[in-house]
Amino acid sequence: MNNWKASFFVTLTLLVGSNLFWLYSAIDAGITYTYQQVSLDDLNDAHSFLGDLVVKGGDAGITYTYQQVSLDDLNDAHSFLGDLVVKGGKDYSQKDILHLVRQSYPNAFIVEDGNKIIVNNVTFIFEGGKLSKVY
Numbered sequence: 001m002n003n004w005k006a007s008f009f010v011t012l013t014l015l016v017g018s019n020l021f022w023l024y025s026a027i028d029a030g031i032t033y034t035y036q037q038v039s040l041d042d043l044n045d046a047h048s049f050l051g052d053l054v055v056k057g058g059d060a061g062i063t064y065t066y067q068q069v070s071l072d073d074l075n076d077a078h079s080f081l082g083d084l085v086v087k088g089g090k091d092y093s094q095k096d097i098l099h100l101v102r103q104s105y106p107n108a109f110i111v112e113d114g115n116k117i118i119v120n121n122v123t124f125i126f127e128g129g130k131l132s133k134v135y
Contacts, residue, residue: 046121049105089131097124097131 089097094117101110101119111118115126125133 042121049120049122085131085134092131093129094124094126094131097126
């Protein structure tokens with residue numbers, strides 16, 4: 001009689017423990033997915049912001065089609081557009097870029113910090129007063 005009681009409580013403890021483990025795993029996966037999606041959305045916003053800087057979509061009649069792409073693809077596109085903005089903005093000073101960004105995006109949150117201008121998760125870095133990197 002004593003053996004079945006011990007077996008019952010050991011089994012009950014294992015069952016409760018495994019259920020708590022699966023509950024923790026489900027909550028952890030949900031939180032991880034949420035933060036991953038937020039990061040992907042931020043990167044997608046920065047990507048479209050850089051795309052708008054390169055070509056104004058409304059003025060040229062360009063239609064953007066959004067599709068689900070991997071984070072690596074967005075990073076590559078973000079890097080490519082950043083390099084393209086740097087090549088096109090070599091002749092502009094930090095004040096010129098700041099003026100253009102404020103003029104184009106009056107409602108954007110813009111931070112000027114030393115040799116950096118940060119707009120919508122996009123950072124413009126200046127060296128010697130000229131644009132050197134965008135990420």
